[in-house]
Amino acid sequence: MPELPEVETTCRGIAPHVSGQRIERVILRDTRLRWPVSPEVAGLAGTRIAGVSRRAKYLLMALGHGKLEQGNLIWHLGMSGSMRVAPTGSPAASHEHVEFELSNDQSLKFRDPRRFGALLYCDGDPLQHRLLQPLGPEPLADEFNADYLYRRCRGRSAAIKTFIMNSHIVVGVGNIYASEALYLAGIRPTRAAGRISKARIARLVEAIRATLTAAIAQGGTTLQDFTQVDGKPGYFRQALQVYANKGDCQACGTAIRHLVQGQRSSYYCPACQI
């Protein structure tokens, strides 16, 4: 599910409720996520959550404060994960595998029906964790620009859509926003990454930025599972131009086409995207 905008929405949503709070009790209902929940998590009662941040599609929680560094939590929402904050003692929903009861009488609840998500404890710098270390630049950072992407595209025969979904190239661009950004940039998802002009790569960089920024402003996209921290859906779905669109292109009226690339659905306008 969650691509960068959904993780960013989650990060912003939970931060005011969890930052600075102490974890009073940890409830682990099911530790069988993509990897087993780190055993350290069970012993976190009494630890303070110093802050929340995001890197790629990972949500990071710094534990302890000041000189009392107590490690970090690395969360991933997988395909169907979401978080919410609700009063401690309120009933658990189905698939709410992890719950932290906090010192403000609120609980952070992690729900993940498909269990592709993750909750890992990390002793040192989470950015050096083996899952985070090899990641490419953030799409909204200055390092992600036309010079960078054009250079990385040199000699690559992979389709541009799978290429921009490769987290070693740029992080946070998932299946929905890859299709949307390519539509906005006028580039066919099947085009070889190395066969796109610098000017069009520059357009793609701006399209990725614009798409993600607009989606964040709408609280992300809800297809099925994703909810914001207050339980509301993300509202970017109505802004989608091609993804899951069985109708016609808004710009030219041509029927939107569907194809499968790398076992993932792609959507594009055969007239607007060359």
Added chain:
DNA sequence: CCGGACGCCTGTCGGC
């Protein structure tokens, strides 16, 4: 190194 496929899970939806 690169590109492509697989598998991890549960839920939902369309077709017969």
Added chain:
DNA sequence: TGCCGACAGGCGTCCG
């Protein structure tokens, strides 16, 4: 109505 296959926002791992 019921069953069955296809498909769903990710991504590490393996294979050629």
